[in-house]
Amino acid sequence: MSIKIALAGNPNSGKTTLFNDLTGSSQHVGNWPGVTVEKKEGRLKDHPDVIIQDLPGIYSLSPYTLEEVVSRRYLVNEKPDAIIDIVDGTNIERNLYLTTQLIELGIPTVIAINMIDVVRKNGDVIDIRKLGDALGCEVVETSALKGTGSEEAAAKAVALAKKPVSKDAPSVYNGSVEHAIAHIEESVEDLVNPQYLRWYAIKLFERDEKVLEELNLDEALKNHLEEHITACERELDDDAESIITNQRYAYIAKLVQAAVRKKHTGQKMSVSDRIDRIVTNRFLALPIFALVMFCVYYVSISTVGGYVTDWTNDVLFGEIISGNLSAWFESIHLAPWLSGLIVDGIIGGVGAVLGFVPQMLIL
Ligand SMILES: Nc1nc2c(ncn2[C@@H]2O[C@H](COP(=O)(O)OP(=O)(O)OP(=O)(O)O)[C@@H](O)[C@H]2O)c(=O)[nH]1
Ligand SMILES: [Mg+2]
Structure with missing residues (x-):
């Protein structure tokens, strides 16, 4: 095989x-x-x-x-x-x-x-x-x-x-999480492949939608699992998915600290690192953010955006489209009320809204 x-x-x-x-x-x-x-x-x-x-x-x-x-x-x-x-x-x-x-x-x-x-x-x-x-x-x-x-x-x-060799699972989670996982394992051990039991239990603890869908647990069992999950969430004051994620990260950080030695090279910081250092500085970050926002506002509303919006409203819709349509309606002797409805009502109305599109695009 x-x-x-x-x-x-x-x-x-x-x-x-x-x-x-x-x-x-x-x-x-x-x-x-x-x-x-x-x-x-x-x-x-x-x-x-x-x-x-x-x-x-x-x-x-x-x-x-x-x-x-x-x-x-x-x-x-x-x-x-x-x-x-x-x-x-x-x-x-x-x-x-x-x-x-x-x-x-x-x-x-x-x-x-x-x-x-x-x-x-x-x-x-x-x-x-x-x-x-x-x-x-x-x-x-x-x-x-x-x-x-x-x-x-x-x-x-x-x-x-x-020839699989069974070794101890790494101790990633703390006591209360392991306790909840053990309860979940016990409750679903007859429903899943024993090899994957721990994985299913952790996914159920995280309320993984796909696993819940796949196992299609009955309501009583679901409520029973929920009791263990919420007890753990209350104790650790966080939601189950974040508990698992945070404990994984904490475990890895400790492991990497113990097993990886990075050479502290006096390497020059990259341009992106240097920009990061300035824009995320404790004192400068907010003023820089306000300045950037002001520039974005100024460019999109007052200068470029204002000019394009004025041109769209006054020239494109005001003169080119409305002017040409009015002249054409006159040449085909369209009733003045219908011409007014189309030119002033529809074109004028739509134009007033579309005039803001350039500003939105620049923003
Ligand atoms: N220096 C170095 N480069 C490697 C090594 N292994 C892979 N690379 C380079 O890393 C890049 C990504 O390699 P892939 O094999 O396409 O990576 P992958 O994991 O299949 O990526 P995805 O299919 O996108 O998940 C390529 O440019 C490889 O040439 C390595 O051992 N040393
Ligand atoms: Mg690949």
Whole structure:
């Protein structure tokens, strides 16, 4: 029987580059997010029994964007035997947000810290052992572009797919959230695939609409789950979805602090950073905001906008359209009341409103 390995990760993290390297195919790669919207399938070079699935890039497993829906549906419904989570090592903090969600799926996962060539060039050091111990996963350094580490990542994923090793789940959430999740797991354990139990429980805690729709729980059970969720929300004084998001971020921040050492280069700030520093300055931000708003108002109402609006009202509707129409109506001897209705009523009325369109466009 063939083994299915999914490549999942943030947009632009290098999934398709790794896919091409592993399968020897030449799918399109591009240096901008959203290149892969459909999923692509290939076979691992020299291992025709291993199917590699390239998925669209996603930031989370929520069901909000097309990419998320496609990737999530594949990961949950097609049940791959292992996942290679491609993490952009130059942006590790943001990428690990998805990693924490992928691990919750309960599918054996290998984390590929990709773009390691750039990480090294920047002088940063990532402690992959610490990351692996905390997340309970195998971690491999890769450069999909240069082809280093790819085979090791694939070999580890194949080994895990054949013989899953169960490790402790990372401690992302605090006691009260884990307590609620445990209750939810207990309530729905007969309704979902046991492998995905924790993922379903967390999604139910977040009140994920797609999961609620899919499981179609009866009212009594829904109310029972709601009691646990609201108790936790009251205790932590936040809504369930934000509780999960915030605790994920807090966990990742601590993990990155422990496992990643960034080289403090005396690099010059980019132009955008310098602009940011000024426009978000504590004292200057509001006066700058007021000045920008005044300039926008001045340009759109007084100068350019005023001129264009006057021209639209007085010349376009006042002289060109009304003048020409009146002359034409006179030449065809249209009744003066009908000509007045069209020229003064309809054209005049519509013109008075349309005259403001240029100002709105400039605004
Ligand atoms: N330096 C370096 N660049 C890489 C590496 N892996 C990928 N890239 C580059 O990163 C860009 C994005 O790569 P893709 O493979 O298209 O990324 P993706 O994750 O498939 O992107 P989406 O399909 O949009 O989610 C390309 O320009 C690649 O050449 C790497 O290990 N090192
Ligand atoms: Mg891609």
